[in-house]
Amino acid sequence: MKDIFIVEDDTLIAMLLEDMLADLGYRVCASAPDLERALTAARDTEFDAAILDVSLAGQSSLPVAKLLDERGKPYLYATGYGTPPDGSRPSTLPVLQKPFQLSELEQAMKRLTEA
Known part of the structure; x- marks a missing residue:
């Protein structure tokens, strides 16, 4: 079982995401x-x-992304804004557009954890 770290400021979305990840x-x-x-x-x-x-x-989550890059940890962005923040790694990262479906999360997580 893969361990996932979530950075999300909306408590309800974080709880939903945790449930979706558990289902997967x-x-x-x-x-x-x-x-x-x-x-x-x-x-x-x-x-x-x-x-x-x-x-x-x-506040931008870019400082977290840069720290994850330094640690060699894969990550994806979940956003309602359409694009990752300026200064982030290029399009090699999966980006989930909120709201997303379980199937979209599943595809993005497979891509992320199998890379």
Whole structure:
């Protein structure tokens, strides 16, 4: 079972995402609702992959993405804004457009964890 780290500022979306991931056979090992806690968890937690909301209460999740890049951890963006933040890695990253279906999450997670 793969361990997943979620960065999402909307509690209901984070809970839904955790349920969806469990249905797909993944385990959420950490979740962070804001940039400060996300950076701490990204640095101190062991996980296989991460899902990042693009905007955390108006703050970009890009610093978390850069830390994950440094650690060699794969991640994807989940966004209602259409694109990852400026300065992020190019289109090699899966991007989930909110709202998304279970099948879309499944495809993105397979791509992410099998890369």
